[in-house]
Amino acid sequence: MSTADGAVAPQLQRYAALDQRLLAAVRGIRILPTVAWPASLEDRMIADYAGGRFALPQVSYARPDLSAARAELAAIEAAAGGGDPADSDPLGDYLRRTAESWRIAAGMLESVGSAGVTAPSIVLYGRPDDTIPGSQRSNLDAARYFVELSDELGADLLADDSSVNMPADVLRSDLAATLDEFFGAGTISVEVDPELTAKAAAGATRIRLRGGASFSAYDRHQLLAHEAFVHSLTALNGRRQPLLASLARTSPRVTATQEGLAVFAELMSGAIDIARLKRISLRILAIDMALNGADFVEVYKYFSACGQNAADSFHSAQRVFRGVPLGGGAAFAKDNVYLSGLLTVHTFFRWALRQRRMDLLRHLFAGKLTLHDVVALQPHFDSGAILPPRWLPPWMQHVHGLAGKLAFSVFVNGIHMSKVQAGDLSLDV
Template sequence: MSGTPVANAYADNGWLDEIISCLEEAKSVRRDLPGGGRLHIDRPLPFICVHIAEDGAEPVARDIAQANASYLIAPHAAAALVVIDAVAGAMRKRFGSFVVFDIGELTQDRFLTKDAPFLPPFEIAIWSSDDMVQAAECFSAAISHSEARFRTPKVERVRTPPSRDDVALGRVLHLSTMAVRFAPVYRQVGTQDIFPELREQLVAMLFDAGLRAMASFVESEKILQPKTHRALGRKAFVDAVTRVDRSIDEVASAFDFLLAVTPINAEAAYETFKASGERPAFLYRPLTLQIEAAKRKLYSISFDHLEDPVLYQLYREKQQELDLQLSLLASRQKPRFIEFGRALYGPVEPSLLNEARIILAHLADIEVDGSDDGSKDGAIADSGYVESRALEMVSAYQEQLNDFDVSVELRDDLPSGLMVSGNRLLISRATLMDKRRVDPLLSHEVGVHLLTYFNGSAQGLRLFRTGLAGYEGMQEGLAVFAEYLSGGMTPARLRLIAARVVGCASMLDGATFSQTYSTMKDKYGFSSPAAFNLVLRLYRGGGLAKDAIYLRGLLALLDHLRAGGALEPFWMGKIAASHFTVMQELAERGLLRLPAVRPLFLETEHGRSRLAVAKAGMRPIDMIQELET
């Protein structure tokens, strides 16, 4: 290529020498090219994904290319060949081989006709050089095994390489090449309108298949040995990710959902309830934001330039969760609040309800007083004692991380107990509990909720401290498990967690506050104060299904450990069980750091031995412990 007019025109510019120099020094490259186009290489890799088209002509193929850690977007083949030649030269010196993955769209969706009785398959054509046959087969297999929710892909191997401006990229440069063309099934027939969900599915499917093909090649040639094909993905956040992250965090930080739905007159409400037996009127903090304005801001956030399909999906999920939380706040104390809560936290599944009833039946003879531990023998701790122990625990964590900056606050506007809000630990002045339960409960709040907040903060994206969508179930399951690892899972504590599930099911089935209170008091033996506090949590805001997630998350965690799963990714930030593989992938790609702080309860011999027992297999009933005096 060095003697062609196009090559000479580009070679006259110093920018090409700069690119080669960066690659030889293993530096990242991200720059716009003369005459249009873009080159992005976040680290040296033995392949590049290439897409050639005018702006806006093939948007899905462009998105697939830009999802890669190494890609080139060019308006025409002549310009692309110059850049590919330069990049290939530098990468072949490093790796010995270099692959061009050429992605583009077919001109039409020829299998779809207006009179088709159902959605037909859609066409994907693949051509490869002789040394890329195995990689092409890997690509075909990945497409065939992918979940197609709308139209099924029909993969065809073609003998003639697709051309760009009558130029077959890899053949001209004598490089290993795989070229893929797919039908534009994301477009609505006869219009320029698109099917957004189908577009997202196409990008995710073809990007993943491409990475699998590249991994197959580099492994077979013994160039690299990635742990998974996804390890060949991006290892750097682009600026657009940071902008979206800050914008999402601004909306999420504008309100505290749990504080907004927690009554501020719990003690007065209990006295009223004792006197009348009628459901008391709960008072709430005034909202600190205008819901409609917050939603407008939320949906004004553009995800168009994120380029990474995994991060795109994480932020879309969070956007939808924040929308649902805002809808809940707008419906506070209104009949539809309960349905928004059901949508956010889910119903009480029959299997979950059955597990809760088994626990309650097993613990039927345990006497429960007004605290959550049921002990009448131990010394009682008040809020001041809890505060002092909390400060000591925070200080211990600060020895691991100076930035473990927690504000411990005593509050008059909370029901008895503790809660975390951001980097604050809030303690109700009405709190009274067995002293032996204080440290396990602080392990729950400080050792899990606050620890994952600060570890998430250290990841560079605020999303991991705010919490990925749906994180609360696993987070609360992890926090309850921390109580067990700390030696504080008493019979009465487990009984309380199970009773919350039964009470939540009762609330969702339409039982009144008084009816659920009577069930907790008369059927399950809770004292009047304990039953009231339990039911208050369930009916706050108008009926909140959150309290079922503690046992649900615990069961999911125990299943995860029994199957050989690790705890380490859960300490990286606030994540859901469904995000476990995502966190592993992001960690393998170098986008996540190891936890900056580790739980103190896993630094003890008792904590490690209890974890080993859990990994061997246990149910919640097996976690019951007696507190030591």
Template sequence: MRKKAIKPSAYLTEVKTLSDRIVKAQQPIRILDAIKWDDNIKQAFFDGNCKKSPIVTPDYYQNRPLGFDPNEKKQEFFQIERDLMRKLGQLNPLSVIMRRICKEYLDVVRMLEARGKPTFSNISQELYGSSQDVFHVGDPTIADLGSMMEGTLSQLLKLDFLVEEPKTINAKDAVAILNEKIEAVFPGDGLRAMLSDGIIADAAAGTDYIKLRADALFNMRDLRVLEVHEIWVHLGTTLNGLAQPYCTFLGKGPPSATITQEGLAVLMEILTFSSTPNRLMRLINRVRAITLAEEGADFMDIFDFFRDKGLDKEESYTLSSRVFRGSSSDGMPFTKDLTYIKGFVLTYNFMRLAVSKGKPDRIPLLFCGKTMIEDMKVLVDLVEEGTVIAPRFLPPQFKDLMGLSSWMSFSRFMSSMNFRQLEQDYSNVL
């Protein structure tokens, strides 16, 4: 005998309606597409023998339509925000979360309106952070953390036995390998890997796909990183978010969710021993480049920075354009690339504190969708009451929390030890 479907309450029906409105309103907003530089900018730079910064001004962006009317879009989010107040109330936890998301998207629209102007970078710092941000009073800045890691990684990269294997797998073959992995993890869910000519990075995740740049080359470790970073985290959390019956906004992440997403993805690389010193150094170099740009460096300064790191002209241009996309070549940076390290620190600290407080069962809730660290306490209550469902997919390391809890239980103890004293004590051993 079939069970009779339980009709959702008027409250849950209202939550879903408002949540769906947020999801629909954000659909035409494509931040990276709106700020990337066209191939003709790159071609002109190389035609000039890489001697002069690309000419990118506010007028350049005016010729790149956003795909939506900014004023109408701002009014739409403002109206959703007002309706959240009217229908869910000011203090209702979901109202607070969804109103904050609306405010973030309002900032995103304002940021895109200001492409090529100083306001663009100011809003970028509000959304993604600045290299001068700290996590706690007296702690090192994100820039300081980058410098500290750079010193350690530089030593490791000098070691012959830590050299990465050559990249001999073309993008077409890589797509086939990744599609096998996707089918093994998400059988029948319609997720896929595909080729693309329109992305800057070697790979990028969408709603139900991973795009690989058609001319990129990979090795098997690269594909392992893509598996745990893009498939397990980005596609996995998207799938979990889209499965939410009421809080459908968890299927689409605003910028603040990007911080948790990228941090969780980098953490997953490390937990699975998939990352490499070279991979981490690439992430740190992005932090260093943003730091330099915030201190006044222009495009040519950043291009030369990457060339001094041993990168070829092609990759140096690609990474430099990531720093200044949406801005001008002598303006302040787009700071999204800070989210990898910033998010890693925030996510790792959340996990180790959850274990130390005897609440490791909260860690898997990071995978409920495009979550934010600051919402985790509310998320626990929402799962308990059934408003949010527990994640359908979890990576192996999060299904059985025994190993992860054991690992994290040492973290607080180890971090309290004086590292400089350890260096002195072990000086006769290493």
């Protein structure tokens, strides 16, 4: 527990000290910047590809030496213990798991530019053919389903307002005003970054938008729900934690829960559309293609054939091949977590409702936590050693509405659509 003035209780000092060691050890481990491509290369290659001039991009990486960090993380793992839940504090297990994931990530980055990135990225982010918890179907099956459904509905969705475009500078001003009102003036800045590969990225106190990109009304809603009210919000709540300062930082092991929670937030707040689900799903299918031998050009053409423009197709393919050779048989698996994370988080929310444990759902926003952490660390939430979240997303603040949505979801999940015929749905008497 923490004392009244926020200091860490003596019996927990050992874990707090290990947590500080962990943060110091991982300071130089920067996953996405290490595997990023320069914007100048992307701009040139997009122009070539748009003109039908296809060649594999020539990408070079600066391979870091993280041997000292790996050694320190291994020492932290050993000191934390936590291998046997029966005789250890869950704080030790949290620290051990977190240090291990950073150590795996460090080894992955030391292999940047080679096929050696693939295996550790799969350990951290999973494979497309992994089975979805509570189901016999895979992430790949889910991806195919959403792509097929989107294609079937496409003609009926052409009148949707998602094509309304907004320049990055205009969106920056709009988001800044909204975030100042929610978090307090100046808590989170919004910037336009011409070097950003993703369309947007969020930290605790800064959200970046890719310069030159145009954003739709759906994009704005998604950025608020996904980036601001999950990624930034959990980082800010994590910064308030007196015991585990690492709860403010996204360790590799929490990526799936963080991204799944962020996409789930889009779903619960009405910010997600079927085109977004298709984009997420196409990336999983593309990872599977790359692992099975497709090269960068083939994956680009796949995205293009699925309706993406030249720039979006290039950026989507680039995400699959970050840090790995472009000739096929290798992939960076991070984009696997968006759909698998969404499905797992959705299941967790329904499970928590069934168990009458809404407190677990609120605690999920107290920092950068996995679903396992929220359950395992509950004694420390109860004691006050880990603080409840200062901020909750707008959709989580209306507990009765959330419970209503989840209760409906739990019940209708028992209706098997394969057994429903159109005639069964007639309301005539």
